Amino acid sequence: MDNIAKSLIGLAITGITATGGYYGWQSLNSSDLSTQKGWGEANSEWFDTKYKDFKEKVNASENRPLWDEWLKLQQKFMNGKSLSEHQLGQKLKEWCGSENPNPAVDNAFAKVKAECVNL
Incomplete structure (x- = not known):
């Protein structure tokens, strides 16, 4: 159970990082x-x-x-x-x-x- 919780937390962090990186890149790109x-x-x-x-x-x-x-x-x-x-x-x-x-x-x-x- 502990491993499943850690995996889910890891996936959530990865998703948040990827989403933030994408939208951050988009906003930087538009002011280029x-x-x-x-x-x-x-x-x-x-x-x-x-x-x-x-x-x-x-x-x-x-x-x-x-x-x-x-x-x-x-x-x-x-x-x-x-x-x-x-x-x-x-x-x-x-x-x-x-x-x-x-x-x-x-x-x-x-x-x-x-x-x-x-x-």
Whole structure:
């Protein structure tokens, strides 16, 4: 009887450890910044405020030159692929924070780069 009780306790501990390890790993994985979901969770406040403010400014009718630049920069970011709005936001944030952004900041993207201080 003693051995059965010890075995059951051992199985219970193993089950709890395995379950906790699985859910712990899942939660770590979701905040991994290398994944789109992880980046989105870590930067949701930035995306919902600063990026959306940037998009509103770009889409305002009086900012047509800025809109034109943003459109060209989006095309460079996409490089022939379709990107979600979160992916574009991520690329913009990385581009703004880079010392040597690619594509390079020249006259073609000077207006967008000037907006980076607000991001």
